[in-house]
Amino acid sequence: DIRMTQSPSSLSASVGDRVTITCQASQDISNNLNWYQQKLGKAPKLLIYEASNLETGVPSRFSGSGSGTDFTFTISSLQPEDIATYYCQQYDHIPPRITFGQGTRLEIK
Amino acid sequence: EVQLVESGGRQVMPGGSLRLSCAASGFIFGTYSMNWVRQAPGKGLEWAASITSSGTYMNYADSVKGRFAISRDNAENSLYLQMNSLTAEDTAVYYCATGIGYCDAATCPSAWGQGTLVIVSA
Numbered sequence: 001d002i003r004m005t006q007s008p009s010s011l012s013a014s015v016g017d018r019v020t021i022t023c024q025a026s027q028d029i030s031n032n033l034n035w036y037q038q039k040l041g042k043a044p045k046l047l048i049y050e051a052s053n054l055e056t057g058v059p060s061r062f063s064g065s066g067s068g069t070d071f072t073f074t075i076s077s078l079q080p081e082d083i084a085t086y087y088c089q090q091y092d093h094i095p096p097r098i099t100f101g102q103g104t105r106l107e108i109k
Numbered sequence: 110e111v112q113l114v115e116s117g118g119r120q121v122m123p124g125g126s127l128r129l130s131c132a133a134s135g136f137i138f139g140t141y142s143m144n145w146v147r148q149a150p151g152k153g154l155e156w157a158a159s160i161t162s163s164g165t166y167m168n169y170a171d172s173v174k175g176r177f178a179i180s181r182d183n184a185e186n187s188l189y190l191q192m193n194s195l196t197a198e199d200t201a202v203y204y205c206a207t208g209i210g211y212c213d214a215a216t217c218p219s220a221w222g223q224g225t226l227v228i229v230s231a
Contacts, residue, residue, distance in 0.1 A: 034217040036154075043204055043221035044146075044154060049212055055219065056210065087154055091216045096168045098144065098156035098218070 002026050006088050006101030014109045019075040021104045023088035028068050035064055035073045036087045038103075044087065048073065083108055111135040111220045113205050118225030125195050125229070131188040131205030131222055139163075139183035142214035145190045147201040148224075157203070158190065159214060172198075195229045202226050 003026040013019050023033065035048040046055045048064035051071055061076045075082055088101035117129040131143070145157045158169045158179040167179050178191040188205050203225050206218035 032216070038154075043206075043223055045221075046212065046217055046219040049217040049219075053211075089154075089217070093215070096159060096166075096215050097170065098146070098159075098215075100154040100156070103153045 002029060002090060002092065002099060004088055004090055004099055004101040006104055008104060009102060010105040010107070012107045012109050013078050015078055015080060017078045019078050019082075019106065021073045021086055021088075021106075023066075023071045023073070023101050025069045025071075025090060029090050031067045032091050033064075033066065033071045034089045034091075035062075036089060036100075037082075037084045038087065039084045047086075078106075078108070080108060082106065111209055113207070113220060113222035115203060115205055115222045115225035118203060118227045120228040120230060121195055122231055123196055123229055126191070126193045127195065127227060129190040129192065129203055129225060129227070131190075133186045133188065133205075133207075136207075136209060136220075138181075138186040141207045141209075143179075143181065143188045144206045144214050144218055145177075145179060145188075146204045146206055146218070146221075147199075148204070149198075149201045152201075155201075160188070192227070195227075197229050200227060200229045 005024045031051040033051045036044040038044040052064045063074045085103045085105045087103050112134045114132045144159045160167045160179045176194045180189045206221045207214040209220045212219040
């Protein structure tokens with residue numbers, strides 16, 4: 001099974017800061033990597049798909065990059081409404097399954 | 110507007126059974142694969158099960174295989190999760206999810222319900 005290692009597990013930053021979260025796969029997953037935002041008490045929301053594609057309606061301050069085993073999620077200028085937990089997610093086709101990273105809890109200083 | 114509404118969550122005794130439902134609207138349900146994803150209190154997201162659009166193929170996480178069964182009724186626009194032999198480790202919010210637009214359920218689920226809480230406790 002492919003294992004996803006997401007870091008850091010928690011992060012505190014100031015409004016306007018650039019924030020970066022990383023996700024490492026235990027083997028090459030090409031660009032089969034997505035990023036989600038989950039606010040407290042809410043369902044996850046897809047932000048980035050296929051490593052670097054911004055989902056429709058998602059603000060452009062969110063971005064993703066990487067391929068193979070190493071991926072990065074960036075918020076270019078942190079806003080108060082970005083307080084949430086962020087998850088990376090990869091998928092396999094054989095057998096079909098989805099795996100999430102452990103999550104990164106983002107707080108505002 | 111795409112809507113997924115889960116129901117059926119409640120407190121159940123260890124060893125008991127429960128059936129969750131997910132009512133879908135706003136899209137052609139019968140053409141989309143579906144997932145159940147769960148989240149234990151204070152923990153991360155865990156994919157539990159998936160089913161193809163026709164209901165022909167189902168896949169399960171190792172943690173639920175042999176105990177849970179995913180099914181669907183395309184005529185009723187509904188997804189189900191039959192959960193048997195429940196343990197405390199199955200306590201979680203259960204979400205149904207699918208992929209709309211470029212994404213699909215098997216790769217990047219982009220539409221989620223609000224979740225239903227299952228508590229396994231005596």
